[in-house]
Amino acid sequence: MEMVAVKDSAISENGTERTLYPYVTGTSVIGMKYKDGVILAADMGGSYGSTLRYKSVERIKHIGKHSLLGASGEISDFQEILRYLDELILYDNMWDDGNSLGPKEIHNYLTRVMYNRRNKFNPLWNSLVLGGVKNGQKYLGMVGMIGTHFEDNHVATGFGNHLARPILRAEWREDLSFEEAVKLLEKCLLIAKITEEGVTISQPYALKTYWGFSAFQNPSKGAEGSW
Amino acid sequence: MFRNQYDTDVTTWSPAGRLFQVEYAMEAVKQGAAAVGLRSTSHVVLATVNKAASDLSSHQRKVFKIDDHIGVAIAGLTADGRVLSRYLRNECINHSFVYESPLPVSRLVVRLADKAQVCTQRSWKRPFGVGLLVAGLDETGAHLYYNCPSGNYFEYQAFAIGSRSQAAKTFMERRFEAFNGYSRDELIKDAIFAIKETLQGEKLTSSICTVAVVGIDEPFHMLDQKTIQEVIDSIEIKEDDASAAAADQAPMQEEDKSSEAAAADQAPMQEEDKSSEAAPMDI
Numbered sequence: 001m002e003m004v005a006v007k008d009s010a011i012s013e014n015g016t017e018r019t020l021y022p023y024v025t026g027t028s029v030i031g032m033k034y035k036d037g038v039i040l041a042a043d044m045g046g047s048y049g050s051t052l053r054y055k056s057v058e059r060i061k062h063i064g065k066h067s068l069l070g071a072s073g074e075i076s077d078f079q080e081i082l083r084y085l086d087e088l089i090l091y092d093n094m095w096d097d098g099n100s101l102g103p104k105e106i107h108n109y110l111t112r113v114m115y116n117r118r119n120k121f122n123p124l125w126n127s128l129v130l131g132g133v134k135n136g137q138k139y140l141g142m143v144g145m146i147g148t149h150f151e152d153n154h155v156a157t158g159f160g161n162h163l164a165r166p167i168l169r170a171e172w173r174e175d176l177s178f179e180e181a182v183k184l185l186e187k188c189l190l191i192a193k194i195t196e197e198g199v200t201i202s203q204p205y206a207l208k209t210y211w212g213f214s215a216f217q218n219p220s221k222g223a224e225g226s227w
Numbered sequence: 228m229f230r231n232q233y234d235t236d237v238t239t240w241s242p243a244g245r246l247f248q249v250e251y252a253m254e255a256v257k258q259g260a261a262a263v264g265l266r267s268t269s270h271v272v273l274a275t276v277n278k279a280a281s282d283l284s285s286h287q288r289k290v291f292k293i294d295d296h297i298g299v300a301i302a303g304l305t306a307d308g309r310v311l312s313r314y315l316r317n318e319c320i321n322h323s324f325v326y327e328s329p330l331p332v333s334r335l336v337v338r339l340a341d342k343a344q345v346c347t348q349r350s351w352k353r354p355f356g357v358g359l360l361v362a363g364l365d366e367t368g369a370h371l372y373y374n375c376p377s378g379n380y381f382e383y384q385a386f387a388i389g390s391r392s393q394a395a396k397t398f399m400e401r402r403f404e405a406f407n408g409y410s411r412d413e414l415i416k417d418a419i420f421a422i423k424e425t426l427q428g429e430k431l432t433s434s435i436c437t438v439a440v441v442g443i444d445e446p447f448h449m450l451d452q453k454t455i456q457e458v459i460d461s462i463e464i465k466e467d468d469a470s471a472a473a474a475d476q477a478p479m480q481e482e483d484k485s486s487e488a489a490a491a492d493q494a495p496m497q498e499e500d501k502s503s504e505a506a507p508m509d510i
Contacts, residue, residue, distance in 0.1 A: 098367040099331040108327035135366070 018122040022074035026059045028160030029070035031129040034181035038131035041185045064089045067103040067132030072157040074125035103132030103139040115147025127157035164188035238350045252376035255356035259302035261389035261425035264360040266371040267409045270442035271362035273300040274418040294319035297363035298447035302389035304356035332363035332370040344378030395421035
């Protein structure tokens with residue numbers, strides 16, 4: 001896949017490091033709301049430049065009780081974000097008081113983190129999709145690496161923005177059932193597959209009763225794992 | 228409480244295991260003008276008596292809005308109360324900025340309590356001399372907390388602090404079990420009645436009391452004088468009728484109880500401190 005690497009012409013001072021350009025990256029994440037909740041889809045590939053190097057990277061994780069986070073961009077930065085969120089959720093749980101951080105709170109927290117890092121010229125090189133359901137309210141939002149953030153009924157990062165969203169805009173409805181939602185996502189991912197190497201789509205699995213999850217499929221069965 | 232050799236320092240324990248300075252700080256709260264709070268499942272009401280330093284001055288401010296969903300009423304050193312209100316507002320607004328959502332009340336009172344505790348364990352500090360009734364709403368419902376200078380905090384259905392608060396507490400002890408089912412207006416009425424109890428004979432007018440409400444879909448705000456005066460008037464009308472032995476107006480069975488209480492309270496109104504149902508002087 002063609003990765004546009006933006007090289008910062010930053011002068012390095014005192015040996016401090018900052019992310020100049022991403023190395024191992026994930027491609028698009030697509031998310032949308034459907035009747036009972038939110039559904040996210042992403043492939044499992046981690047590219048090293050134009051090579052699809054890692055083939056079983058999970059780019060969607062669930063956060064706390066209510067949310068899902070999908071990321072494209074630098075995988076190591078995604079892992080860093082997961083560490084921050086882990087700590088956040090831990091403290092939230094330790095209160096043990098009936099209150100919990102919902103997707104809106106996490107989305108905002110991530111926006112603050114991303115924006116702050118960008119202001120220090122040391123960005124987390126990710127585009128994040130945050131979706132979830134809390135108290136019956138569906139939430140879907142996106143945060144970019146410079147801190148741009150918004151909410152919408154359907155979002156996509158990276159190339160997905162250009163390829164998938166037109167499809168979503170045309171065919172998205174408020175009351176899609178889970179099966180319809182999956183079909184719509186597959187349609188988007190299929191298009192993506194044509195231009196992006198190693199997009200994998202596999203069987204969907206639902207972890208909770210009332211909100212939907214990432215859809216993965218795996219055509220390249222024989223060649224999993226990293227090497 | 229008498230002066231003794233263990234009360235000079237907040238960091239000195241007495242042989243009986245007491246920190247006298249902290250207890251003296253709680254005394255300061257008892258000296259302040261009364262404040263009461265009541266809670267139902269959907270609303271919380273705060274009411275305070277505003278003393279004026281003299282006829283020439285304005286009344287002291289005892290109720291502070293902390294955020295749209297939280298407010299406090301204070302009793303004791305007003306200056307300490309103001310400073311703590313600023314701290315609480317800061318905590319709330321910081322949380323809103325990062326999480327775009329209101330700070331849960333229980334978490335706010337814990338921070339406040341921890342701040343108060345610090346002052347009970349540093350030799351170069353003194354405890355805050357103010358008690359706060361924190362009223363707020365979050366996703367777990369309506370809450371009323373009391374924060375002491377000692378760093379303790381408790382959740383209450385209804386509570387009163389300050390001078391002659393025992394009268395209000397006695398009044399509320401008789402009725403608190405029904406509070407959860409009260410409507411907003413009933414809650415306001417009972418709050419004003421409780422404040423009336425603490426006045427023990429002085430006339431209650433809307434100019435010397437402040438009433439504030441927070442509820443689901445109702446951000447924290449203070450009621451205007453006109454509204455308060457209307458409620459006061461309706462309470463007094465009932466009392467007048469009750470003393471004439473006629474059960475009047477209004478919806479609920481509490482009316483019977485309150486007319487009894489009203490009849491009994493008519494005595495103190497005439498400046499005779501008959502301690503029937505009205506409690507004796509405060510601690």
